[in-house]
Amino acid sequence: MRGWRTFWSDGQLDRSVRRVLPNSFLGRSLLIVLIPILVTQGIALELFYGNYLHVMSRRMSESIVSEIGLSLDLLERYHSHDDRAWLTRQVRTRTQLAMEWHQNARLTKFGSTHVLGPMDEDLVHALATSISYPFFADWLTDERHVFILIQLPDGVLKVDAPRKRLDVGQLWLFVIWALGGSLLLFAIAALFMRNQVRAVRRLAKAAEQFGLGRDIGAIRPEGAREVRKAAVAFNRMQERISRFVMQRTAVLAGVSHDLRTPLTRLRLSLAMFPQTGVIDAGLLRDDVTDMVGDVSEMERMIEGYLSFARGEGAEQPQALDVATVLEDVAAAAVRSGGRVREVVCDPGLVLEARPDAMRRMLANLVENARRLNAAVWLTGYGEDRNIVIEVDDDGPGIPTERREEVFRAFSSGERGGTGLGLTIVRDIVRAHGGDVRLAASLKGGLNVRITLPR
Known part of the structure; x- marks a missing residue:
């Protein structure tokens, strides 16, 4: 019982997967190409973003913070105004860090503004580890500089650090490169796959037409x-x-x-x-x-x-006007002594078929009704991508349990016939890619419904 549950669950899962997958061969082929590309680019992005970018960002933040920490140590040791001025000039020259001292100022914000990438987090971590004073890192005021504000006992030290010393590079450039490369590869693969699928489609269409x-x-x-x-x-x-x-x-x-x-x-x-x-x-x-x-x-x-x-195999198909074919069959039936009550057909119905075979097929149906002294109604209309022809009569009909049997060759279902009338009808209809079924007619007899592709 447990194994059956497992099998049912697997089968249900398989059906769910098939429901999501594309139905066409081209769609599935492109999906097979697209998934490895996305996985590969995702792995590359993770390796770069999760390893190289983090390591480089951490090292650059530690370098900046170590220079700031050294500057703070010197500022605490030398308190005179001249010493601090000389020290800020040296720091700007040696490290590209611009420092400004704001006497008796107080910070109102702490921490850091957030930007895309690990730089802001790495800088905050390095500052919190190396400096014992409150601080705030501003990444948004100037796109080319990062302002680091440090709260000292007697004021605020503002450090202007070049952004290029903290930012490895624009992350979105790498993302665009990864996505652009994926789209380019996918487009090339789609071009080649479309050419391959076109050949398969042409072969399938040829087989359908030949059938x-x-x-x-x-x-x-x-x-x-x-x-x-x-x-x-x-x-x-x-x-x-x-x-x-x-x-x-x-x-x-x-x-x-x-x-x-x-x-x-x-x-x-x-x-x-x-x-x-x-x-x-x-x-x-x-x-x-x-x-x-x-x-x-x-x-x-x-x-x-x-x-x-x-089987009318030597005859070539051609475009037929369904209304004309029905009128011709009805006229021939009347000349032979048959009774055709009505011919109704939608205008403009054109069918690609073998003319003699179609007329022979319809003539067999009308002839069957004539032998039973039954009147006939002929109807033609379009239905979706098909053309439907219905032949109704007011004869005795055929019992439900014998409707499939009468299609077999030499069946005794047709009175006074060779037993091939309905067999020939179904053979011709199926040779044209259609189907035929029998039902009870509203006229009281048999309804023969013929469905043919346009």
Whole structure:
């Protein structure tokens, strides 16, 4: 039980991490580049700021404070005005520290003003360690000097120290250099990664287009070696599949011709069969009519089998106006004795598809309804990035538990058919990257909903 809890917690953590990570390959690749850059620059900043900068700042503060401490010792030993004047001149000359004496003055603030970096803290620590008098360090009044005020028993000593003797350098310059270097490296990495990802995207788009049955031709191998190998393999696969489809289509065309030839001869023979001068001409005429109907049914069945096997693979996609296709299918159905109640389609719907395959697919659906003596409603509309075509009828419909079964080849779900009508429909729809589902229609029969990408 404990192991299951651990596994569930790890799985939940993994899902949480995936939720935060970018979804695209480019985003994840750039994140892989960015994190090491930030970590490296962070380590460099910490090493500089936490080690070198602190050490140098501490040493520079101790140097200034030692000179101030020595000056205070001399001032306490020599009290005369001339001695103090001479001493302040020597300190200014030797140490660059300017000292001013304010007789009977008192400090109102103590400690230090705060600036970016460790300098102010190191100076306060050094002063508190080396000098026993109260003090105040002013870093803000003058950007080029630091004023150190020391409270002595008889007044205040003001020490003007050059800021450059306490400040190692502007910390923000190093931060800008670190961030600027990181951004420059990241931009270079992003440029190279975008070129690599572009090749992967182009390969994925080519595979998607080829899967939809669109002839895109060979793609140009580019990018990293592995991506170029994948592109070459895709071109070879595309060539083999195209060659196979062409060969199969040519063979099936020959088979279609060979099968139709004897049927045509049989139909011709029946048409020329003498129907006069026989004992029962009426009975013979009925038999001939039945045989002609059987021949027509055999031709229709053979055409259905060949359409299913051929899959319309040799036809090239083109831009189709959905409204025009629906009107053509409805008109053909009416000429064949079907009943089409209404055709409704949003204007301007254009679909990239194989024309004959789409018309055959819709004709199969209308023909199924005609065989059941059902009326048909055709509807087309856009939905997000897809085009939806719905075929409704008022026939007996299909029970829910048998709706998936009727898509299988040679299913007995279609009355009087070859068992390939809905199989061909789904085969054509999926070859165009779409899907088809069955449901109960508001008209009382079956609703066939076809979803196709634009």
